[in-house]
Amino acid sequence: MSQQRHGVTPGNAPGDRAGAVPAFPDLPEATIARLPEYLRALHNLGDSGSDTISSEGLAAAAGVNSAKLRKDLSHLGSYGTRGVGYDVTLLIEQIEYVLGLDQRRAVCLVGLGNLGHALAGYDGFASRGFKIVALFDADEAKVGEQIQGLTVRHIEELGRVAVEENIAIGVIATPARAAQAVADVLVDAGVTSILNFAPCVLSVPANVDVRKVDLAIELQILSFHEHRKASLTALPGGRSAPAAGNQEAVGS
Amino acid sequence: MSQQRHGVTPGNAPGDRAGAVPAFPDLPEATIARLPEYLRALHNLGDSGSDTISSEGLAAAAGVNSAKLRKDLSHLGSYGTRGVGYDVTLLIEQIEYVLGLDQRRAVCLVGLGNLGHALAGYDGFASRGFKIVALFDADEAKVGEQIQGLTVRHIEELGRVAVEENIAIGVIATPARAAQAVADVLVDAGVTSILNFAPCVLSVPANVDVRKVDLAIELQILSFHEHRKASLTALPGGRSAPAAGNQEAVGS
DNA sequence: CGCGATTTGTGCACGCCTTCACAAGCGCCT
DNA sequence: AGGCGCTTGTGAAGGCGTGCACAAATCGCG
CATH class of the missing domain: 1.10.10.10 (Winged helix-like DNA-binding domain superfamily/Winged helix DNA-binding domain)
Structure with a gap:
């Protein structure tokens, strides 16, 4: 593995890992x-x-x-x-x-409504290197419920548990009105990455990364393309329209 | 509403709608x-x-x-x-x-596992202009189940119903292995927009738009930033790192 | 009626990302 | 050993998107 590196190639190979190397210069x-x-x-x-x-x-x-x-x-x-x-x-x-998938990162999930339940049970997380270690909800009726081997805790405990379990990533699946408060608690507890499913903009410190997934927005974007396609096919010119790009994927 | 338009402004206002106007030139x-x-x-x-x-x-x-x-x-x-x-x-x-939200578009949902159930019950759709009009699954055990006032139908019926109900948008929430087959049926039935939650690439004709949402990918992107932040704070230089961008949102 | 405060609409420059096209490198076959 | 075909890695060009900075337009007030 001591293969000579030629030219300006950056990157530290899994084998090369000598201590805590700076790592990733600036991947686009x-x-x-x-x-x-x-x-x-x-x-x-x-x-x-x-x-x-x-x-x-x-x-x-x-x-x-x-x-x-x-x-x-x-x-x-x-x-x-x-x-x-x-x-x-x-x-x-x-x-x-x-x-950074070689180190399993602890994830917590806040909000166990419809979507939260689905996320808690989603195999895709576990099978791809992530482990949900704690569930939280504000609703007393949901606290104590067992989901996938985890007990739903009250949101009051979020701050303490997040620190104890060294949670790095928080997933917010609450209604929009609760999301900012949850984000604040997560940030205070040292969480530096948030995946937000609530349809709202979160305000967080600059060192915290937020990714947002809004299902309705995805549909609205599709709706636009439907609308455009419909108004095109209604025109004299074409019938099924060549159409430029498709298969767009999520990503900022 | 007959206000004179100045310069090169495009766009047809809701009021202007004279017949089937070409509409949207090329919004970025x-x-x-x-x-x-x-x-x-x-x-x-x-x-x-x-x-x-x-x-x-x-x-x-x-x-x-x-x-x-x-x-x-x-x-x-x-x-x-x-x-x-x-x-x-x-x-x-x-x-x-x-x-194109003034015209309600019919949406169907295929795959009623964990995620599918959540999507079927998600208020965000209805409240923002979309109506799920049909549910499908391949599992006989799920067929007939009542969810949110809709009955789950067998996937065999997908093609027929999609045409009958004039469905424009299909949501795929099946396992990855089934997704391509479902997409093919949807396309055959005239569906021209697909929202794909299955972790796989769909191949469709050029006139069909596909948007993909992969929850695990979102987490992996966050994981990268965690990894990078961790290796930065471990360095002599800084403590909490200024960090460039955050709050990135979905969108191609 | 004119002036100043305010806010939109946009020309321009910069940087990022994508895509093409090709040289450099590698293995295989003769 | 030499040559040939295949595939990677990358320089350069073009396109797209962003953000600045300012002119144009509108309102309210004196």
Whole structure:
């Protein structure tokens, strides 16, 4: 693993990890948002027995342009072999390391309404490196309920437990009116990443990252495209319209 | 409403609608993705009694830069009044018209596992212009179940019902392995917009729009930022790191 | 009626991201 | 050993989006 690094390639390989290396210079946000997609595609491929994969093949599996994929991977100083492709196992390790998935991060979930219940039971979290370690709700009627082996606690306990369990990521699935207060408590407890499902803007310190997922907004964006397509097909010119882009994915 | 339009402003106002006008020239995708956010902010403000709102105020409520907001609104030839601001009611009408929310679009939901159940019960859809008109699942055990006043039907019926009910938008909340087959049926039935919660890439004709929401990917992106922040604070230099951007929202 | 305060609409420049196109590198076959 | 085909990695160009800064427009007040 002491392979000589040529040129200006950055990135610390999983093996190289000497102490707490600075790590990621400045991966473009767009690249970061795609890495998880590549990772998922790679896992699928790994199950299918392939040993290596070409940028073309992986790009197809991830739904992106192959040039984009190569540039993305090159940013993390990746190990591909010209004329052959990428070693699937190695690449998986690489990406998981960069994303910090080798260390399981504790996640807590606040708000156990309709959506919160679904999230608590969602296999996708556990199977992809995240473990929900605590559930909270403000409703006394829900406190004490058992979900997926966890007991719902009162939101009063959030601050204390978040510190004790060293929770890094908080998921907010409360109604919008409660979200800001929950965010404040999370921030006070040292949580520095928040995934917000409530339809509202959260105000947090600059060192806290917030990602927002709003299901209704997704539908509204689709609605716009429906509207546009409808008004196009109603025109004399075309019938089914060539239409430019589709298959857009989430990501900032 | 026959107000003379000056300059090159595009956009057809709700009132202007003369027949099936071509409509939206080419709104930037980034703008489209933000319109729903503005709309939500406006609704909140409208409840608070304000009659007009400045770009600064609305921008703050929507969590964006005020210049960006003005440019976005200018793209749809919007009606603001210099020195005053935007008329809340009028702007709401405008945005809803552009997004095509004035015509209720029929939505169907496929897959009633954990997530599907939550989506079926999610108030955010109905309250923001969408109505789920049919539920489907492949599992015989789930067929016949009553959810929110709808009966779960077998997926066999999807094609027929989608045509009958004139469904425009399909939501896929199935496991990944089933998603592509469902998408194919939806497309055959004339559905031209798909919201995909399954962690996989769908392949569809060019005239069909797909938006993907993958909860695990969101967490992985947060994980990366956690990882980076951790390796920064471990460095000699800083303690809590100034950190560049946060509060990133979904949108392609 | 004119002036100043306020706020919109937008030209412009900058930076990020995407895409093309190609040189460099690697393995395999003869 | 040499050559050939294949694939990566990357320089450069183009497009898109953002944000600044300011001119144009409107209202209210004296």
